[in-house]
Amino acid sequence: MSTDAEHTAEGAPTELAIEFCGEWFHPSRTAPFSIGRDADLVIDTNPYLHRRLLVVEAERDLWWLANTGRSISVALATADGAYQAMLGPGTRVPLVFPELIVMFTAGAYTYEFTIRNSAARFTGRGPGPVADDDTDGGTTIGAVPLTLSQKQLLIALCEPTLRGGMMGSSQVPSSAAAAQRLGWPLTTFNRKLDNVCDKFDREGVQGLRAGGGKLATNRRARLVEHAILSRLVTAADLPLLDETTPAER
Known part of the structure; x- marks a missing residue:
């Protein structure tokens, strides 16, 4: 040092x-x-x-x-x-x-x-x-309207960081782990993940698409960074993980 x-x-x-x-x-x-x-x-x-x-x-x-x-x-x-x-x-x-x-x-x-x-x-x-x-x-990115299930997806991905108080490091959940946390089929989670990434990409959030317009392989990590830094989700939102949204699935 x-x-x-x-x-x-x-x-x-x-x-x-x-x-x-x-x-x-x-x-x-x-x-x-x-x-x-x-x-x-x-x-x-x-x-x-x-x-x-x-x-x-x-x-x-x-x-x-x-x-x-x-x-x-x-x-x-x-x-x-x-x-x-x-x-x-x-x-x-x-x-x-x-x-x-x-x-x-x-x-x-x-x-x-x-x-x-x-x-x-x-x-x-x-x-x-x-x-x-x-x-x-x-x-400066304005507030992006999210459905309850879209916000739940973000909270599930950010949960380790939110519970850790943003101190040091946290592991980004896999799609399978986040889907299981929400009680969703993996296909439902992936479809909603695509929709959320498309929504933020249209609003100018960088890093969600790779070359050729394809969704980036590290999009989950980029979503966590954006959601935490822009305060789209906070620790106060964690109880939303236990709400169900059957109509949106």
């Missing part, structure tokens, strides 16, 4: 701080701070996670977050979910918000941590500033 980076489990962060599993990490302005499987901040030993997925560094009076991975896209959102962006491999974004939640998926696991910047220049609500040209950009 870099000697220029400090971390502590107590005390308030100074300027830029990263919170992961209750620990605070404070990147230095004099050296890049890496995040990944073998980095300054070790997220996990998951072999599907890049050794160094993300790098935080200071440049031209701004803090920047760069995706230095090869295949993992990273979801970013403000704490209220009003601003969202997808940070693809080889891109970066300036850290201009006081608080930013970061989520990404590697293999079967989704990870989450928070970046807090006391020197942030953008403090108002709204769509946020235009990102640097080499990013995937950000968007």
